Amino acid sequence: MIARRPAGPPLLWGRGLDSPGITRLIAALGAVAALVFAGWLVRDAHATLPLFDLGAYRVAGERVLGGGSLYGSPLVGTTWGVFEFVYTPFAALLFGPLALLPAWALLPVALVVGGGLLVGVVWLSLIGLGQPPSRRLLALCLGLSGLLLWCEPVWETVTFGQVNLLLAVLVLADLGRDKSVWGRGALIGMAAGIKLTPAFFVVYLLVTRQFRAAAAAVGAFLATALVGAVTLPGDSRVFWAGAFADPARVGVPDHPGNQSLRGLIARVLGLGSWAQLLWLVSAAALAAAGLWLAARFTASGRELTAAVLCGLTAVVVSPFSWVHHWVWFVPLLIVLLDRALPRRGRSAWSAWLACGVASAVGCHWFFAWFAGVAPSVAGPVGAVLLAGYQNAYVWLTLALLAAAAWLPGRWRRAPAAAVDAVDAVDAVDSTAPHIPSYRRTHV
Template identity: 45%
Template sequence: MSSSAVEAPAAVPPPSAPERRAIPAPAFWVVLALGALAGGWYLKELLADVGSMMHLLDLGVYKIAGQRVLDGVSVYDTPLLGQTRGVWEFVYTPFSALLFAPLAKLDGDVFRYVGGIGDFVVLAVGVWAALALLNYRRDVKLAVFSLPVAALLLWCEPIRETMAFGQVNILLMTLVLVDMALPDSFRGKGILTGIAAGIKLTPAFFIAYFLFTKRYRAAAVSAGSLVATAVIGFLVLPHDSRTYWAGAFFDPTRVGVPENPSNESLRGMFARSIGLDGGWKILWFLVAAVLAMACLYLARRLSFGRQELLAVTLCGLATTLVSPYSWVHHWVWWGALVIWLLDASLRRWAVGTWIALLVTFFVVSGGVLSLLGSSESSVLTFPSWERLGVVYHNAYIWLTVVAFAVVALRLKKLTASRS
């Protein structure tokens, strides 16, 4: 038999990546002007009421945790402030407590600058990564463009609250977005996601996303990074690590009662509406599991269709949706969805996208209603009216489910058009 008869078939080359796009000049200047206006007005509000707009309560609690680390005192045995269980308890990993240790050395204006300016810089980096995932050219112009976009996102309620509290949510989102923007061929892809999960466990959902999109090396690297953060915690804080991993991480009562009106998660909605006794708790768990799996399925299809930002954003929303406890400021992934919708609205005849953008912005905006004369800053705080309160008091949850449904319908329509 000749050698030619057993030659392997020629490998089919993978589809070439689309050429990176330039930011359209009109969009650049319009966003620059709007961002300057939005950022300037936000700064005006901040200077007029620093105590409300930049109180940095949570960053102050992180500082206490960091001081406890330096003093050799447990961060889990007692609340960081006061003596009431479920109030101001430390709910993050021992590794995160180590990262907070440098905060113990900051005071006064330096502390406020780290909280305010630092969070905005991290937000701008996250915006840059989101735009990079939309395949824009990664040049100086994109870095400059990220600043006014970040300024616009200051009017997104979860981002606005994260800035006010000095929370870690923007940092976690940015770590994941930057990681996703790295090429799949990069051997270190997954490290940043693992570190994010090592600070707060919910980003571990993205390890499943790596697996579903067949990026097995990135999934392994991410899981390995998460394990490494746990090992570091055991080496430096053995007592706290035993407490945390023995069950404290799975105890939502350390955050508060699930029916708290500020618990904008699926579990919170169940607790407030029908309770979590008996079979209702099982139903909540099953619904959460179904929505998580549905999200991963949709994200897989989107990723394979080169819609990476939308895929990652849906996963980010899912982590907050199915988490046992989600404050409003945990929903920072709405900012990433707004970026995707803004980009999609640049296409011709994108009427449906514009409607989706307006609805999303109305639901997730913060402070805009007060500019229009309303006493409420967000739809989440509207007074209850008949039975409609279950809709707008849980608006983030319903909007997430609608987003999943719309994406599913679009993918189904796309599949039908190709068949």
């Protein structure tokens, strides 16, 4: 259940995300950011929103309706590893309606759906922080959505017409439900039935002993596989027989766009068998560390932070992660902003600025610039710079996991009066664990 704040004015009034002044500022900045994006769209809509992936999904939908093979040939062109269908047969069924749309309708559909899903992720993140639904919260949500539209993973998800925001909405909506609600976990299973990466959250549910939700997630996932098998039996046999694990369908591991631990190792150490073994071992260790940290935050009542850690960990240990897979930076930046505003601590603001700048400026935006600078920076310095910017999301995630390993213990040890006036709530609610009551939420 969501813990209620005690009666009286909000403890962060005038100081943090509860501040009307902060809300007005974020709403104004978000409106300007959205207008700039709209201006780019008006000048050249197809350059601003190329919708490569949405077009590929449309082709998959056409093959479903026309009886063509999903995995027997690339969706676009004849080159393997560029535009192949790498999702489940169930996902292809969901893309079927796209085949019925005229080509001109894809752009407005992408804008409405992509923008709506971004607002959904922001809204669920704010609710997960204990913010009560209100008109002020809606204004804050819309302002943050306008700003976060310029976060590189979000930008690429919207402009390519990707599904990543949908998966994040399903996961956050599921974890946001009360633990006693029947069927909690089913949306996570459905997300995994569309794309396998969210299955990592099923492991999280097991680690945190949420067995009923884990069972619901597994049941929903099996249901999506059954639907795919009944409606597309041939494609289902190909997919589950090994196509889902074929790395050649996505791209070579050392591709510059692969922002995962495997991509980092492949670019730095090569593609040998020993490098593959190193990735498997390090990915398993990192997955275990991420789950352990998520369990610690869940135990202290910070389940939104736990969900963010799980999302980031799932992406970083995945064999291939494009930049647009990192949409978990949206709730991450909101959590860090919520942490930084009331306390104005240097560590929280440093983390927020590092993640905000990296995700706004992005890795790919540096490609053209670095191609001109790199030749003039020879030797080890140039190699370090190259490894730094090409793997920025991986380095940031490793740093965040290291910081998360320190934070929960530090928060538990800090006296209620020494941290901030916010923590004085604990003195009112003597039966509560030692965490701020407005953070004892269900996400």
